[in-house]
Amino acid sequence: MAVHEPPSPPPPGGRWNPVPQYRRGGGAELRLTHADRDTAAETLRDAYASGQLDDDEFEERLDRALNAKFPSDLEPLLRDVATAGKAAAAVEGPRSGGDRLYAGAGHLAGYFTFLGPLLLLLTSRDISPFVRRHLTEALNYQITVAVASVVAMGLGFLILPLVVWGVMMLGWVFLPAIAAFTALLGGDMRYLFTWRPVRDDSESGS
Incomplete structure (x- = not known):
């Protein structure tokens, strides 16, 4: 029975280290465990969710991380996103309960089409970057669904567009x-697979 070696222990009060420490046995770098790869994949997913990686970068890095064999293979994949993510969180500061509730409401408002998150975005004043980021993402997703629905109706005589639209609507039920x-x-x-015509202030200013 295979025994999986645990990933590197986290620092006191910190998260798991996304890049495992170099474990050496007999002068050679030891190979990664499944837990090490899972930790690296979680770090990449966090970076993708925060907008540090685009779709292509995320897919490429995730594939390389899941197939990595040694800690040195993970370092170039995680070095920039792990550091940048901590810096962004420090700049934004703690996320209040009100901010989290408002951001969550923005996604649920999408069940009333793109007008829901759009109305919240237009009527909001002095909101945090965290809330604006969520409202913008919810709006872009609902715009994508609306455009895809119009295209599917126009191509209703074809089977494939209807199948794709059905899968998208299934995701629309659960993803918000x-x-x-x-x-x-x-x-x-x-x-995933979202057209983003609306950019938030922090993205346009970077």
Whole structure:
């Protein structure tokens, strides 16, 4: 029976180290465990959710992380996102209960089409970057669903567009609720396969 070696222990009061320490046996670097790869994948998913990685970068790095064999293989994949993510959290400061509730409401408002998150975004004043990021992401996702629905109706005589639209609508039933729950926990959410015509202030200023 295979025994999986645990990842590197976290520092006191900190998270698990996304890049395992170099474990050496007999002068050679020891190979990664499944737990090490899972920790690296979680770090990449957090970076993707916060907008540090685009779709192509995320997919490429995740594939390389899941197939990595040694800690040195993970370092170039995680060095920039792990540091930048901690810096962004420090700049934004703690996320209040009100911010988390408002951000979650933005995703749930998407069940009333894109007008829900759009109305919240237009009527909000002096909101935190965390809330604005969630409202913008919810709006972009609902715009994507609306545009895809119009295209599917126009191509209703074809089977494939209807199948794709059916899968998208299935995701529409669950994804906003998952995003709202993520926001309530203080996390970030990035919908997959989403057109993002609306950019938030922090993204346009960077």
